């Protein structure tokens with residue numbers, strides 16, 4: 001009888017990466033029978049090489065542990081929620097200062113063994129090439145989803161699927177110097193929608209020289225050349241000629257600097273990224289400059305000298321769906337609610353962010369299968385803030401995002417940034433406790 005009940009509560013999870021493993025663990029802990037389908041070792045993506053589940057394809061770091069940082073808060077929330085991935089990370093940690101870094105082999109082995117031991121979980125090693133027509137499914141095949149399955153997702157989502165990130169950096173609004181930067185749109189059309197950082201001739205050419213000479217990240221062999229002229233990196237534009245940027249993304253036409261009453265020589269424009277106005281992206285600044293170089297060179301821009309970069313620019317192979325148009329906040333496909341998406345496919349970026357979306361999909365699918373109501377995480381938590389990003393219909397051009405404090409609802413008051421962050425972290429962990437009890 002118990003076996004029959006288990007079979008009725010059957011969940012198929014496709015992809016045994018961080019999101020799929022976390023989802024499988026959460027669903028199994030809630031009494032659901034899970035089939036976890038992973039294509040390795042029969043088939044490897046261009047970046048995966050271990051037969052183990054939960055493989056880290058690049059860095060072995062999960063970033064800062066400090067609660068006043070997005071990654072630190074998210075890890076603490078996952079720890080309190082009983083995440084398998086964070087438990088394995090804590091058990092396999094290696095010294096890394098204030099960051100949480102792991103021995104990747106030990107980490108993946110702990111995850112694989114934990115899942116293999118669960119009687120509710122069956123692990124199959126096959127590539128899935130089509131969307132299952134029946135039953136509850138979580139799709140967690142990640143940024144390097146196999147080609148055949150990516151094609152199936154494309155058909156399911158009616159082409160709302162991207163294969164590249166060509167993303168510009170995002171800065172925290174409260175780190176922009178508004179004594180220099182000014183709000184306004186070209187020729188006054190569109191009101192004060194943009195933040196403009198004006199440059200004189202000398203500042204512009206110094207900036208172009210720094211971009212040309214800055215250190216770039218080489219493309220991986222599997223990434224090939226990025227094909228679209230519309231998302232060329234700024235360093236490629238700078239290489240075409242010293243004035244190319246001033247006639248492209250940095251053109252000053254239609255903008256008057258209120259401090260001088262004149263049109264600047266060049267302008268860097270920033271566009272509001274979220275409804276709250278806490279984040280701004282640097283328009284047209286997709287780049288392959290290394291993260292350290294982005295911070296050094298983009299802080300040469302007047303008004304951004306002390307900018308906090310909550311997301312760096314990049315161009316790389318990725319696979320993600322247009323979640324704001326396709327998903328509910330529960331991570332269910334609007335058009336077919338028996339299908340969940342999890343992990344990097346939802347348009348978040350990073351190991352822990354993918355884990356968090358695996359957690360949510362696993363819990364929600366299990367609750368549906370066991371006849372319980374789905375409860376969304378509070379927006380004030382880091383997990384809830386990521387859901388806010390996924391469902392952010394305000395973003396015109398949906399692009400992946402790491403967790404950061406700019407995604408959390410801001411706090412009023414006159415305190416400094418660090419004090420505010422401490423209060424936001426306290427609020428997040430307080431609100432998380434109530435949600436955790438509700439989904440137990």
Ligand SMILES: Cc1cc2nc3c(=O)[nH]c(=O)nc-3n(C[C@H](O)[C@H](O)[C@H](O)COP(=O)(O)OP(=O)(O)OC[C@H]3O[C@@H](n4cnc5c(N)ncnc54)[C@H](O)[C@@H]3O)c2cc1C
Nearest residue numbers: 015017018019039058059128142146149343344350351354
């Ligand atoms: C080259 C590269 C470097 C990265 N470096 C970092 C980094 O340093 N730090 C960071 O935080 N993030 C990094 N990321 C992002 C990172 O991949 C994600 O943050 C995270 O691993 C995504 O988790 P996921 O579970 O969504 O996907 P994954 O961890 O990639 O797991 C997906 C799993 O699905 C399997 N799969 C794919 N297709 C199928 C199929 N058709 N059938 C069955 N199984 C399938 C894959 O084999 C894989 O095991 C990097 C990504 C790439 C591509």
